[in-house]
Structure formats: structure tokens, C-alpha cells
Amino acid sequence: MPMPPVDLSGEANWTEFDAPSLVGASLRFVSGEPEGDRYRVRYYRNADGALRARIWFGPETEGPPGHAHGGSMAAVMDEVLGLAAWAAGYPIVVGNLNVDFRNLLPLQQVVTVESEILSTSGRKVMVRGRICKGDTVYAEADCLCITIPEQAAAELAGKH
Numbered sequence: 438m439p440m441p442p443v444d445l446s447g448e449a450n451w452t453e454f455d456a457p458s459l460v461g462a463s464l465r466f467v468s469g470e471p472e473g474d475r476y477r478v479r480y481y482r483n484a485d486g487a488l489r490a491r492i493w494f495g496p497e498t499e500g501p502p503g504h505a506h507g508g509s510m511a512a513v514m515d516e517v518l519g520l521a522a523w524a525a526g527y528p529i530v531v532g533n534l535n536v537d538f539r540n541l542l543p544l545q546q547v548v549t550v551e552s553e554i555l556s557t558s559g560r561k562v563m564v565r566g567r568i569c570k571g572d573t574v575y576a577e578a579d580c581l582c583i584t585i586p587e588q589a590a591a592e593l594a595g596k597h
């Protein structure tokens with residue numbers, strides 16, 4: 438039996454962000470089952486245009502009993518921070534992802550992923566993010582994204 442619906446609504450000044458229209462429908466590992474028992478995700482931009490996500494970690498993301506697997510948090514960081522770079526106009530893949538796990542994340546609650554573009558230099562785009570709820574930070578990450586040629590990005594996207 439699937440879990441009941443969860444409230445993924447954003448804050449008042451956020452606008453919903455349509456990830457598939459930007460990057461295609463390939464992001465199924467994290468975003469592919471909006472009514473499933475793994476993750477449920479909704480993307481937004483905040484008032485400054487930065488990417489935000491509301492994410493529910495379902496029972497299938499379990500690692501330590503009752504809590505999210507570290508890899509499930511890393512997968513979320515990979516997708517959201519990579520997508521944050523795309524949303525800021527950079528066609529990238531993730532070259533390096535460094536995650537600090539700060540607190541055990543209880544399953545079946547909605548948390549927020551915040552992101553910001555820290556810097557760009559040549560092909561490198563540095564993105565930082567955190568998974569949090571209220572004052573509690575569950576994980577923080579630094580993500581080095583590397584731009585790829587527009588042509589390569591278009592070809593990859595065309596394969597989906």
C-alpha cells in the first residue's frame with residue numbers, strides 16, 4: 438500500500454520550477470516516483486531565483502533504522518545541486534560532491550534543500566547546499582560542477 442499524500446508546498450514567495458522542461462525527464466532516480474515510497478520531490482525558485490526543493494524521504498530511503506541512508510541524502514545533493522547549476526544557466530555534470538552528514542534524518546518527513554551558486558571559474562561552478570528543516574541541518578554539501586559543451590548536453594538530453 439503506497440503512503441498517503443504528503444504536503445510538498447513551498448513558501449509564500451517561492452515559484453514552482455519545472456525541472457523536466459529544462460533538463461528533460463531523465464532525473465528519475467530521485468524525482469521519478471512522485472507518489473512512490475522512495476522520494477517525493479517538488480522544485481521551486483526562491484525570491485532570489487535560487488533553487489529550492491521540498492523532499493520527503495520515504496521508507497525506501499532507509500539506512501539506519503527509521504532514518505535516511507547517507508547515500509540517499511548524497512543522491513539528493515547530486516541531483517539538486519547539479520540542477521541548481523543548470524537552473525542558473527550552466528550545462529554541467531557533477532565532478533565532485535562532498536557531503537557532511539550532521540544529524541540523522543528521520544524518515545517520512547518533508548525537508549528542504551537549499552542551494553546557492555558560490556562561484557564560477559572557467560568550466561568550474563561551485564554550488565553549496567544543505568538539507569534542513571527549521572533550525573536542524575541534516576546534511577551540507579559542496580558540489581563542483583563542470584560545464585560540458587552545449588552540443589554534448591543537447592545530445593544527452595535528446596536520448597531520453
Ligand SMILES: CCCCC/C=C\C/C=C\C/C=C\C/C=C\CCCC(=O)SCCNC(=O)CCNC(=O)[C@H](O)C(C)(C)COP(=O)(O)OP(=O)(O)OC[C@H]1O[C@@H](n2cnc3c(N)ncnc32)[C@H](O)[C@@H]1OP(=O)(O)O
Pocket residue numbers: 459460461463464515516517519520523529530531532533559560561581583585589590591593594
Ligand atoms: C544525469 C545526466 C547528466 C547528463 C548531463 C547532460 C545533459 C543532459 C541534459 C540534462 C542534464 C540533466 C540534469 C542535470 C541535473 C542534475 C543531474 C545530476 C548530476 C549528475 O549526477 S551528473 C552524473 C555524475 N557525474 C558524472 O558522471 C561525471 C563524470 N565525469 C566526467 O564526465 C568528467 O570527468 C568531467 C566532465 C567532470 C570532467 O572531464 P573533462 O575531460 O571534460 O574536463 P577536465 O578533466 O579537463 O576538467 C576540467 C577542469 O575541472 C577540474 N576537475 C574535473 N573533475 C574534477 C574533480 N573531480 N575534482 C576536482 N577538479 C576537477 C579539472 O582539474 C579541470 O580544472 P582546470 O581547468 O583548472 O585544470
